[in-house]
Amino acid sequence: MNIENVTISSNKEIAMNLWRMSMNAPKIAAAYMGPGQFINILPNNNWEHPIRRPMSIASVNGNNVEIIYKIFGDITDQLSRKNSGDTINILGPLGNVFTEWDNKDVEPILIGGGVGLAPILNVYESCRNPFMIIGAKTASEHFMKHDPKNNIYLTTDDGSLGIAGNVMKAMDEIVLHENSIIYACGPEPMLHVLQKHAANKNIRIQLSVESYMGCGVGLCQGCVIERQNGHVQEHSYHEKYSLVCLDGPVYKNSEVTFG
Amino acid sequence: MNIENVTISSNKEIAMNLWRMSMNAPKIAAAYMGPGQFINILPNNNWEHPIRRPMSIASVNGNNVEIIYKIFGDITDQLSRKNSGDTINILGPLGNVFTEWDNKDVEPILIGGGVGLAPILNVYESCRNPFMIIGAKTASEHFMKHDPKNNIYLTTDDGSLGIAGNVMKAMDEIVLHENSIIYACGPEPMLHVLQKHAANKNIRIQLSVESYMGCGVGLCQGCVIERQNGHVQEHSYHEKYSLVCLDGPVYKNSEVTFG
Amino acid sequence: MADLSVKISNTIFKNPIFVASGTFGYGTENPELVDVSKLGAIVTKSITLNPREGNPPPRIVETHSGMINSIGLANIGVEKYISDMLPVYENMDTPIIMNIAGSSMREYIDVMKKVEDVSSNIVGYEINISCPNVKEGGMEFGVDCDMTEKLTSELRKLTDRLLIMKLSPNVTDISAIAISSENGGADAVSAINTVVGMSINHSSQFSNIYTTFGGLSGPAIKPVGLACVHKVYHRVNIPIIGIGGIVNSDDVIEYFLAGSCSVQVGTANFRNPGITEIILHDLNNYLNEKHIDSISSLIGRVKTHG
Amino acid sequence: MADLSVKISNTIFKNPIFVASGTFGYGTENPELVDVSKLGAIVTKSITLNPREGNPPPRIVETHSGMINSIGLANIGVEKYISDMLPVYENMDTPIIMNIAGSSMREYIDVMKKVEDVSSNIVGYEINISCPNVKEGGMEFGVDCDMTEKLTSELRKLTDRLLIMKLSPNVTDISAIAISSENGGADAVSAINTVVGMSINHSSQFSNIYTTFGGLSGPAIKPVGLACVHKVYHRVNIPIIGIGGIVNSDDVIEYFLAGSCSVQVGTANFRNPGITEIILHDLNNYLNEKHIDSISSLIGRVKTHG
Ligand SMILES: Cc1cc2nc3c(=O)[nH]c(=O)nc-3n(C[C@H](O)[C@H](O)[C@H](O)COP(=O)(O)OP(=O)(O)OC[C@H]3O[C@@H](n4cnc5c(N)ncnc54)[C@H](O)[C@@H]3O)c2cc1C
Numbered sequence A, B: 001m002n003i004e005n006v007t008i009s010s011n012k013e014i015a016m017n018l019w020r021m022s023m024n025a026p027k028i029a030a031a032y033m034g035p036g037q038f039i040n041i042l043p044n045n046n047w048e049h050p051i052r053r054p055m056s057i058a059s060v061n062g063n064n065v066e067i068i069y070k071i072f073g074d075i076t077d078q079l080s081r082k083n084s085g086d087t088i089n090i091l092g093p094l095g096n097v098f099t100e101w102d103n104k105d106v107e108p109i110l111i112g113g114g115v116g117l118a119p120i121l122n123v124y125e126s127c128r129n130p131f132m133i134i135g136a137k138t139a140s141e142h143f144m145k146h147d148p149k150n151n152i153y154l155t156t157d158d159g160s161l162g163i164a165g166n167v168m169k170a171m172d173e174i175v176l177h178e179n180s181i182i183y184a185c186g187p188e189p190m191l192h193v194l195q196k197h198a199a200n201k202n203i204r205i206q207l208s209v210e211s212y213m214g215c216g217v218g219l220c221q222g223c224v225i226e227r228q229n230g231h232v233q234e235h236s237y238h239e240k241y242s243l244v245c246l247d248g249p250v251y252k253n254s255e256v257t258f259g
Numbered sequence C, D: 001m002a003d004l005s006v007k008i009s010n011t012i013f014k015n016p017i018f019v020a021s022g023t024f025g026y027g028t029e030n031p032e033l034v035d036v037s038k039l040g041a042i043v044t045k046s047i048t049l050n051p052r053e054g055n056p057p058p059r060i061v062e063t064h065s066g067m068i069n070s071i072g073l074a075n076i077g078v079e080k081y082i083s084d085m086l087p088v089y090e091n092m093d094t095p096i097i098m099n100i101a102g103s104s105m106r107e108y109i110d111v112m113k114k115v116e117d118v119s120s121n122i123v124g125y126e127i128n129i130s131c132p133n134v135k136e137g138g139m140e141f142g143v144d145c146d147m148t149e150k151l152t153s154e155l156r157k158l159t160d161r162l163l164i165m166k167l168s169p170n171v172t173d174i175s176a177i178a179i180s181s182e183n184g185g186a187d188a189v190s191a192i193n194t195v196v197g198m199s200i201n202h203s204s205q206f207s208n209i210y211t212t213f214g215g216l217s218g219p220a221i222k223p224v225g226l227a228c229v230h231k232v233y234h235r236v237n238i239p240i241i242g243i244g245g246i247v248n249s250d251d252v253i254e255y256f257l258a259g260s261c262s263v264q265v266g267t268a269n270f271r272n273p274g275i276t277e278i279i280l281h282d283l284n285n286y287l288n289e290k291h292i293d294s295i296s297s298l299i300g301r302v303k304t305h306g
């Protein structure tokens, strides 16, 4: 885990409001353990926004670390105004990783919704020809080709590109085996539905979840998510809630509870 | 008085930490009434710094309004990072003006200390060959030539350029007449000394003063300076204190009290 | 078009965007920068019995996302308010709420009596019992339930106009003071006045404020204002006017959800005297886009967990 | 080299930069990011009698120059603190101050007794009577002079280690609580804990914090912390540990000038767990450049006007 002032090597809008930023981050790249991990970003020195912003690592190549982000508020807006050559401060790599996707027996099904696509793309680039479903509201939010022949399925809520509907619609096209593992990242309702779906079909699933993070390194206890085990004692610590920044962001099967 | 989003036409460092910025501000240029007036600057949309920053107008040419500023803290630092083409929001023109310098009988003596030089240069450019004294700590803070033949005197505290000492040292070189009027802007101690000097020599003086401003337009009552008249009633309003943003920033002779 | 009108007691305001006392002068200062006829109401600078020069400088300083002030209730005094301002207000469409401050029960009463004795179109009074910067700011009332109730009921006897008590956040239990105001007969409470703060120049080692302590305002205190409004909301039946760190229409919505029936914009006016017009415009769009028919339907509607 | 050491009662700390309770875990979390041996002291997360899971999410949200938290005193409980942490602290050079919270006098006493019964090298206790987020946070003590004095004196009987009462800013008169702490036998007070705040998502209309109200911290509250410290400074003779919005060495100087004899850094650790090392480095340079021999010479030395 390192804090690094990094130089931005490129920063481009790849779809509507969706940006890809590359930075030269040798220390963080060296410590990187795999898809699923994230960094915690500080784009400036002022204290209007005291807290860093977590962003999944979308790829690591040599010293180069990439993120894919969507403009939501102030900080992501500020990020989008950075030019190559500018520096930002990042802390990472943080969190755990997706597992087993590199196991030959496993057939990964990658599902990304909204900005959840960053860690999903990261797995994708390390796999040979996995199934991948990327969901968005409308065509302009997509930057890839709907390419079912190559196992890439895009969905749009408004039907303007690929399969009309949400990612579950695309699931219908995919035959699940006992070796299938779903890797998913996206909005909570999507993860919730997928979690139930996987349980029903009795296949494995790994979910990368989001939570509001104060520090990313286990200090603030802010980022908790409820665990789904039934063994919680009245007086316990860390049985009922898990720290997403340390124990996550990747959880397996029905480890955690949504909503 | 207008609020205007203006485009920066140039922004250059003219001496150590001293910058000159030009902006295209047609409405404010049109309403401009003369040297002494200032604008109130908002360089960004975030609320880390809720309050604008006042800056004297250094010149107006056509639609072009210029300021000269020194990097003190966050906002002046942010200003220095702006490029031509960027926009900022300004409010102005504000405050009153230096008077009588354009009267043929008057012999203006212009004195600027530190960042107080902006309004002084503004008068200078409208006068024919007046005396001008510019004080600074050291040579690197100056951007003009010490040129006594042309009535331009530079001083430095450390003697590294022009006359060694403060602006009062340069005053020795100038013969005062009853038609002389001193126009001064700079740090409070300098204004204080000059005010006393003018009173002793029985000549007129106009001082542009600074105060901490919350609004620049008479709403906050924050920017007061004490008046020097002895007629203050116990229960009065606005007799003891004057609002620098509305009544000033230019005060005559012994109108106001320092320290 | 969403309905922006709000009702306090029997008075209907065309919209809920008021300007806060002490941040908009007497309402007539900057006609070039703001069209005051668009405002829901103007709350004028605190008026005392005698004119006041206010505190020596430095009176204000910026802090992180906020500012501290210690103006010291500089004002023209009630006589001049009556002679110079009331006639001007006769010709204005904007409802005027007169803010009154005092150092004793007597002073509040005397000021209000003088105004009640003349004819005017002001719609109500906001009673400042919460100015942290001067002895005369009423803070001894604002921290004491009994004195608040007594003051409120004495003033209630004097006027049929709106009577609004302005509450301080610098107390252990703001609800208790709100309840006392309600018991005393107030039509509404407004919250919050500034939070006690201090600022030091580390280099000169001087206090940045002449009176050492001053009042913190601006976006920094928005969470404090929201908390105070929401606490009071559950404890009184009279309307609450929300104040503290409001700079845009989202903030207004949040204050409504917390329990406000209208809001006052303070420090933001210093940045842009016309900011209330922008807020109003954005608020209208917001409600239309979200198909919210009436802003009043949002009052207190924050969704809590668990 | 400026002398950075500070003294609280009979204990000398090598420097005045402490980390605040609840913002640095148990002090052992991030060895890669911060060398804790450089710290003046570590104040550990509030410990209660039983372990606590804490409040449901959402627990934190950012605000203008600040954040609100409602962690709900999630902690490992005193037994585990004794079995797992105390042995670790034996091998650390950094002084450990244990922060204790409770919902009753009994609970505070039981926790302290258990720790006093075993041998350890912790240097003192900070008593949290000011957590705004849970019933068990001690706030009923922190707002009441008599209860504060009683609790302090009961705990005083149990220990010869440093006894520090941590004060809440959410009271009408913080000095009164400080005086009660002094009367009860506290060695020092620390101020401030968080300011009660609230945050709402205007779009979802949900409270951004599960418990609706939470504690505001960060640069936004620095003026409040400075004011509290300076008020208390004039009323008690015991040292004050300054807390609230400290992010750099200038802030430390300001807190000293206001009356602090040391400081705690809280929220800033979340941005950079190693920020205290930077602050310490800059503080040293600052003092050297200004030829200030000893940081303690600044305590309470703010220059006021008039
Ligand atoms: C583990 C993790 C990985 C993430 N990866 C990505 C990614 O790859 N690409 C991407 O675009 N976004 C990602 N996010 C979300 C990203 O952190 C938010 O979009 C970002 O914080 C928005 O900041 P803002 O200032 O632009 O918006 P704001 O206006 O501050 O906030 C908009 C929303 O962003 C979320 N948010 C704000 N601050 C935080 C915080 N400190 N921690 C968590 N959420 C916050 C909140 O839901 C908030 O309502 C990730 C979040 C987590 C927890």
Ligand SMILES: Cc1cc2nc3c(=O)[nH]c(=O)nc-3n(C[C@H](O)[C@H](O)[C@H](O)COP(=O)(O)OP(=O)(O)OC[C@H]3O[C@@H](n4cnc5c(N)ncnc54)[C@H](O)[C@@H]3O)c2cc1C
Pocket (backbone or CB within 6 Å): B038, B051, B052, B053, B054, B055, B056, B057, B067, B068, B069, B070, B071, B072, B073, B074, B075, B076, B077, B115, B116, B118, B119, B209, B210, B211, B212, B213, B214, B249, C062
């Ligand atoms: C009428 C007037 C004219 C001015 N003209 C010029 C000029 O031509 N060139 C120039 O460089 N500077 C000028 N100043 C000073 C200028 O306003 C400050 O340098 C600037 O505000 C510093 O802002 P900052 O954020 O960089 O520094 P900060 O770190 O915010 O402050 C540094 C110092 O600047 C002063 N300052 C900060 N905010 C304000 C404020 N709202 N009002 C007044 N002073 C403030 C304070 O003394 C403060 O200690 C003028 C000030 C006034 C009142």
Ligand SMILES: Cc1cc2nc3c(=O)[nH]c(=O)nc-3n(C[C@H](O)[C@H](O)[C@H](O)COP(=O)(O)O)c2cc1C
Pocket (backbone or CB within 6 Å): B220, B221, C020, C021, C022, C023, C045, C046, C069, C071, C073, C099, C128, C131, C166, C192, C193, C194, C216, C217, C218, C219, C221, C243, C244, C245, C246, C264, C265, C266, C267, C268
């Ligand atoms: C410079 C200044 C002067 C103020 N004067 C008064 C006043 O005279 N009477 C009063 O009741 N409140 C006064 N206030 C408090 C405001 O009306 C308001 O309650 C407070 O500033 C919080 O709102 P804000 O955060 O939007 O500024 C003043 C505030 C400021 C900043």
Ligand SMILES: Cc1cc2nc3c(=O)[nH]c(=O)nc-3n(C[C@H](O)[C@H](O)[C@H](O)COP(=O)(O)O)c2cc1C
Pocket (backbone or CB within 6 Å): A220, A221, D020, D021, D022, D023, D045, D046, D069, D071, D073, D099, D128, D131, D166, D192, D193, D194, D216, D217, D218, D219, D221, D243, D244, D245, D246, D264, D265, D266, D267, D268
């Ligand atoms: C996430 C979080 C958790 C905290 N937990 C505790 C706690 O357990 N006990 C306590 O006494 N104070 C706790 N505090 C308060 C801090 O110790 C400190 O008093 C407060 O945050 C103000 O300092 P700051 O502005 O530097 O953060 C907590 C603060 C935060 C932000």
Ligand code: FES
Pocket (backbone or CB within 6 Å): A212, A213, A214, A215, A216, A217, A218, A219, A220, A221, A222, A223, A224, A243, A244, A245, A246
């Ligand atoms: S984000 Fe702070 S503990 Fe996880």
Ligand code: FES
Pocket (backbone or CB within 6 Å): B212, B213, B214, B215, B216, B217, B218, B219, B220, B221, B222, B223, B224, B243, B244, B245, B246
């Ligand atoms: S700066 Fe606000 S009244 Fe002058």
